[in-house]
Amino acid sequence: MNVFDLLNDLKDLLIMEKECIVKAINDGTATQKLNEIVEKKQEILTKLAKFNVEDFENYKEIIKEIQILSENNMFLAQSNLKFIESVFESIFEETSTYSSEGEVKKQPSSILNKKV
Numbered sequence: 703m704n705v706f707d708l709l710n711d712l713k714d715l716l717i718m719e720k721e722c723i724v725k726a727i728n729d730g731t732a733t734q735k736l737n738e739i740v741e742k743k744q745e746i747l748t749k750l751a752k753f754n755v756e757d758f759e760n761y762k763e764i765i766k767e768i769q770i771l772s773e774n775n776m777f778l779a780q781s782n783l784k785f786i787e788s789v790f791e792s793i794f795e796e797t798s799t800y801s802s803e804g805e806v807k808k809q810p811s812s813i814l815n816k817k818v
Contacts, residue, residue, distance in 0.1 A: 703749065705757050709764045712746045715739050716771035723778045727785070 703711075719739045725732035758765065 705750070705753055706761060706764075708746050708750050709761055709768065712743065712750075713764060713768050713771065715743050715746070716768060716775060719743075720771065720775050720778065723775055723782060727782055
């Protein structure tokens with residue numbers, strides 16, 4: 703395969719990855735698909751690493767698109783992780799409050815009393 707074909711394949715995988723990241727919160731099969739996409743991306747990146755820098759000169763536009771897609775996907779994945787962490791914290795974390803007598807009381811936190 704040539705550089706252009708590999709870059710196009712990488713771009714297509716990043717678009718599919720974005721869809722899977724969005725679906726992964728609600729769909730367990732999206733997580734499996736996401737793992738497959740990551741493996742395919744690694745294969746493409748390994749192939750691309752064998753080319754010289756000069757081989758990429760004519761593909762600056764698609765490389766910029768790939769960079770933007772990759773950054774967006776990273777942001778989405780981090781947002782998903784933060785959401786999941788927030789859910790777990792609200793389920794398992796206890797909060798401290800003061801009673802009318804000035805004593806510290808532990809109260810279980812819930813997702814309902816968390817700020818969004």
